[in-house]
Amino acid sequence: MQDVTLIGIDLGKHGFHVHGQDRHGKALLRRKFDRKQLITFFANFHSCTIVMEACAGAHWMARQLAKLGHEAKLISPQFVRPFVKGNKNDFIDAEAICEAASRPSMRFATPKTEAQQCLSALHRTRESLVRDRVKAINQVHGFLLEFGISLPTGQGTLRRLLSVLAEHTLPARLMSLIERLHAHIKYLDEQIEDIEKELGRQLRKDDLGQRLMTIPGVGPITASVLSAEVSDGKQYACARDFAASIGLVPRQYSTGGRANLLGISKRGDKNIRRLLVQCARSYMRQLERHTDRLARWVRSMLLRRHSNVVACALANKLARTAWAIAAHNTEYEMHEAATLP
Known part of the structure; x- marks a missing residue:
């Protein structure tokens, strides 16, 4: 032995x-x-x-x-x-x-700490509650549409759902069912709000999470997810490796010396990838407010590529930036675009 x-x-x-x-x-x-x-x-x-x-x-x-x-x-x-x-x-x-x-080139994952696992559990619970809320809201819309009532989209309509129902005559059984779903949606709203407050409290105590918040477009939810998953970033050799691990780099199918790049690979954690793409879209919606070098790059990309392609490319940049902040213990620095004379 x-x-x-x-x-x-x-x-x-x-x-x-x-x-x-x-x-x-x-x-x-x-x-x-x-x-x-x-x-x-x-x-x-x-x-x-x-x-x-x-x-x-x-x-x-x-x-x-x-x-x-x-x-x-x-x-x-x-x-x-x-x-x-x-x-x-x-x-x-x-x-x-x-x-x-035993393979020399094998890649290993870094074991998570207890704090990271608790943070990941909070995020998974929140995602489950959000899915349940969306399902319940869709059920309300579907049941009412069967009786000729078309509600506008959005959660604001459901907050005044009972006053909307008072304007229509519906079967008592359906009214009872809608009221039950409405109470369930309110309960889910309260649970999601409590979890988001807990995430905010944990994020305020997390130095890495606070530094990740300095990245343009990155909010508390994305920062806390990245903090739990990236950790110190030492399990990745470079920023591109982290972006590749979450599927934000092009999928390659090359042979005979001829490079053939396809769409993004969509490997790894789809939740982080989805959040980073949402961060990129949020930044692009407020592009007119920014004059830094990143905004100039996004504007030049939008002239040549579809907005969906630009969103994925920007998400790739955000992922690489997040790794650099975690690995080098730094903050995001805003670089102003150079002005031509």
Whole structure:
């Protein structure tokens, strides 16, 4: 066991399959543990490199193993899949994790801290509540349209929904159902508002989040998401790598020395990509207020490209700027455009 230098763990809800090998790749360890047994085993095991797939529970497990003196690494599941040999089972998955991690060019994910995980949980809860609210609003619009009542779009109409309904005669059962949906929408509004206040309180205590807020077009929601996901930015070699990880660079299909660039790849976290594109559109809507170098670049792009293409290109720039702020511990500096004589 003293020769084991690399261990792969196939994580499960209750069972954990472990594969260990020496520096030559020879298998020396192959065991199954439950959660308590796993922690006890590694508490008494010599320090080594332990690799897991970046999935549910991986970040907590990485923190626990780091406390025990081990070097914990996380690897994306998509990079492990090509190394699965033959039929798939949990031990073969653990072996494939070791095989993938032993590659010199392999990319690893940085384990999140507890604060980052709590912030991510808040954002996911908010997104779920927003989806529920949109669904309930659409149901109200659909039910009323079946009875010849067409409401204007927007949440402002729903705030005075009951006064609008008083002007029309509807079946009592439908009125009761609409009132129930209206109360549900109000409840969702309150929950979303409470979560946004909590996000604001956490953001005020986050130095990186405050610095990300200096980027043009970036608001509190996007800044807190980027703060939780980017961290110190050390897991990316450069700004382009971060932009590529969230799918904001062109997808490439080149062969025979001939470059062929397609649309953006849309890889990685679609929520961050969506928020950055929204930030770009917000900046473009207020373009006349800006005279800096970035605004001049956007105006020149709009003369040559469709606004949707420019929005994605600007989102790419914002992502690279966010990485630079996180990696170099700086703030965004507004550069005024050069004026021609």
